[in-house]
Amino acid sequence: MDWTSAQLRSLVELTRRGTITAVAETLGYTPGGVSQQIAALEKTTGMELLRRVGRRVELTDAGMTLARHAERILSTEAEAVEALERTRGEPAGTLLVGLFATAAAEILPPALRRAGEVHPGLTVHSRDMDVDEVYDAVASGAVDLALGLDYPDVPIPRDPALRVTQLYRERFSLAVPAGSMTDRTVVSLADTQDLGWIMPSADSYYGRAVRTACRRAGVEPAVLHEVTDTAATLALVEAGVGVSFVTDLMLRLRSSRFDVVELSERVERHIVVVIRSTAERRPTVAALVDILRVMAETRRDTSVQAAPPRR
Structure with missing residues (x-):
């Protein structure tokens, strides 16, 4: 059938989020955009995939069936992307990075400069987002990796499908x-x-x-x-x-x-980098994560330590 990854991802996220608005926030779409993706899927399949229940929506039996298969389709697609990247020999392609304000201002810019020097074929796009949403954005495939935060006092729940690496304390x-x-x-x-x-x-x-x-x-x-x-x-x-x-x-x-x-x-x-476990072997993802790790090791004991008392 003639469907797109974006349409399938929207459907899968509905099984996790429960509302069109929540899916839109996670994937970086408008609620209208998500509704259009689902409507296009219904047109392609010729079946009703959603039904209204008060202010919420729920998937029909057909919607649940397609969502289960959609997860496998998206996983296979990710494996194909990894395999294609490996044929290039050198990390090359496009990555979408989710990040919060501090990371956007202080961490990503030098990483992009370094990436341009050592991997000229790597193109990085970024999306500013609520820091509490970056884990979900990576898990859903809305972004390829993300810079996020974790707190020892209130650790963010670990999704076994994700790999979280600490960069800075x-x-x-x-x-x-x-x-x-x-x-x-x-x-x-x-x-x-x-x-x-x-x-x-x-x-x-x-x-x-x-x-x-x-x-x-x-x-x-x-x-x-x-x-x-x-x-x-x-x-x-x-x-x-x-x-x-x-x-x-x-x-x-x-x-x-x-x-x-x-x-x-x-x-x-703790400032962390978050990726899907299935993306660990993607050359583009590994290349950017390695750059971030090296930068962190270089700066960990100096520039990111808490500022000394000042007047």
């Missing part, structure tokens, strides 16, 4: 309004009970991780502003309206005028 410090802690070079989270915080939503992995760290120190953080964007968070600290966790890479996103104080507790995040 970043230790959090505390960003505070300028002049507010001139008598301190180190502060404990236990001493922040009376401070107002700027944090991401508790629905995010980052939000849960930093709240867990505070509660372990016996503090329930008073969150005044729930903000996800790092640059906006730093601007609010600069404005004197609260304190926030910060790492060295986060500080590079925006020139700001505030103080950074070392935390006595060790609170970390």
Whole structure:
């Protein structure tokens, strides 16, 4: 039958996500685009694949049957891509990388420069996305690999179909309004009970991780502003309206005028590269992952460590 990989992937993702909107967010389409993909599949097969159940949709028996076969078709397609890449002898082709803001600003650019030097036949496209979505985006095939985050305090669930490699360990410090802690070079989270915080939503992995760290120190953080964007968070600290966790890479996103104080507790995040286990042997994927690993080994003990206390 005359169907496309994008159509089959949309169908498979519906079995995982349950809504057209969730599929669209994962695959980087609009909800209308996903609906069109499914409609095209129904036209090709001549069968109803979805039915409405309230505000949700569910797959029909025909839809479930096709989705099971679609997973095998997509897997076979991935194997074919790997085999074709190997015939070239040198990593060449196009990769789509998912990444979050810090990675887009600080990690991917030098990796792309290096890739252009050693693998001129490799073309890399990137897609900025919510950092909590990169694991799903890789698993679904929406991107070939992704730079993501993991938190020791709230580890992201591991999908056995994925390979997660740690690149960097970043230790959090505390960003505070300028002049507010001139008598301190180190502060404990236990001493922040009376401070107002700027944090991401508790629905995010980052939000849960930093709240867990505070509660372990016996503090329930008073969150005044729930903000996800790092640059906006730093601007609010600069404005004197609260304190926030910060790492060295986060500080590079925006020139700001505030103080950074070392935390006595060790609170970390890990920057990772995520690929599908079936893509480990793809020459293009392996080439870019190797570049990222070498860069991490070179910079691990210097540029990505938590910034020292500064005034």
